[in-house]
Amino acid sequence: MPAPLRRCAALILLLAAGSALAAEPRPFDARYRLEVAGWPSTTVAHRLSHDGTHWQSDMRAALSVARGHERSRFIAGEAIRSLHYDSGYSLLGIGKDYELDREALAGLPDRQTALFxxxxxxxxxxxxxxxxxxxxxxxxxxxxxxxxxxxxxxLELPAGRFEAVRVEVTEPDAPGRRMVFSFHPDVPGLLLAMEYHRDGERRSRLALTDLTLAHAELASSPKGN
Incomplete structure (x- = not known):
């Protein structure tokens, strides 16, 4: 996958310690529109599902010539613990798969779990x-x-009007790069929007277009579900 798209996917498929004050996890299916400078826009799908005592986060994006996915399994209590992670990226049918097991994740979480x-x-x-x-x-x-x-x-988004908690993320060794994540305050792991800025310019953005929650709707005036 070309570096700009791979990096943008990493920012979304991104980011380790929990908070006892946080809301309980809820399953959801979300779709987003991703715009990256120099590339055609594409759809990103993100699903958070529950399997017994484990949670699984699955995120996928695809263009006509490139695609990528990441999947993480973790336990979400007062602290969060990664159990397994796998991902794959390809360009023109040529790509590579990656995997991290429980032993590799014993000290630090994978980035899907960390995003949650x-x-x-x-x-x-x-x-x-x-x-x-x-x-x-x-x-x-x-x-x-x-x-x-x-x-x-x-936030006014294609999926509706939502209250959002906004967080700025920066890299210690790259002060010219910053991301602004907008999260839903009551649904852990649900990203509403994201912007990536580099050297003062916005290089990519992500916006929620469709959302299905397991129970009650939490947007003030959502479209669709």
Whole structure:
């Protein structure tokens, strides 16, 4: 997969400690529109499902010539523990698969699990700014990012009107890069929107287009479900 698309996918399929103040997980199916500078827009699908004591996060994106997916299995209690992770990327039919087992994930979470946990941290807002996250990338290498809580605001999205908790994420070694994640305050792991900025320019953005929740709707005026 070309570097710009692979990096953008990593930012979405991204990001380790839990908060007892966080809401309980809820299964959901979400679809997004992803726009990346220099590439045609595409659809991203994200599903959070429950299997016994485990939760599974599955995210997929595809263009006409490139595709990628990530899947993580984890336990979501007061603390979050990664159990298994796998991913795959391809360009013109040529690609590679990756996998991290429980032993590899014993010290740090994979980035799908960490994305879920980042959403819980964003709502709790219980650390001094900036806060540090450590996680493993798809190859099992340690990555570090800093994040800070921005605000709560209403977002008008293709899927409806939602209250969002916004968090800015930066890389310690790349100050010119920053991401702004907008999470749903009551559904851990549910990303509403994302923007990626580099050198002062917005390079990509993501917006929720469809949402199906397991129980009651939580948007103030959603479309569809």
């Amino acid at each position: 946990d980042l959403s819980r941290r964003a709502v709790a807002d219980d650390c001094d700014t900036p806060c540090r996250l450590r996680y493993l990338d798809h190859r099992g290498r340690e990555e570090r990012v800093d994040y800070r809580h921005l605000d709560r605001r209403m």
